[in-house]
């Protein structure tokens with residue numbers, strides 16, 4: 001007879017009490033330990049700066065948005081960049097970013113939707129796809145009106 005699985009009732013990280021739903025179907029960290037939603041969101045998810053939806057880091061850290069402000073600091077062009085290799089940037093304790101030029105390549109201009117947010121960072125794959133399509137349309141449009 002195998003032993004019954006131990007049911008975790010508290011988060012392995014913050015040791016907070018899990019609620020009923022979390023006990024029944026807990027989120028797991030990479031070691032398979034049950035953790036609460038809050039810890040999971042903090043560690044494995046981020047908010048896409050364009051659509052404001054939660055995206056999971058393990059699936060999504062493939063494209064990033066470089067805002068004009070960020071671009072000026074980094075002496076690079078603003079737009080959507082595709083990650084070629086990690087790490088993409090180093091961050092100092094003071095919050096200064098330093099992009100590694102060879103670790104990402106520019107694939108699209110900034111999407112119209114994103115104007116006005118101006119908060120850079122990783123974007124979700126849905127928004128990346130839209131930005132690249134929009135960029136291609138604009139490219140065609142410019143050819144056509146020329």
Ligand SMILES: [Zn+2]
Nearest residue numbers: 011014036039
């Ligand atoms: Zn927790």
Ligand SMILES: [Zn+2]
Nearest residue numbers: 048051124127
């Ligand atoms: Zn998005």
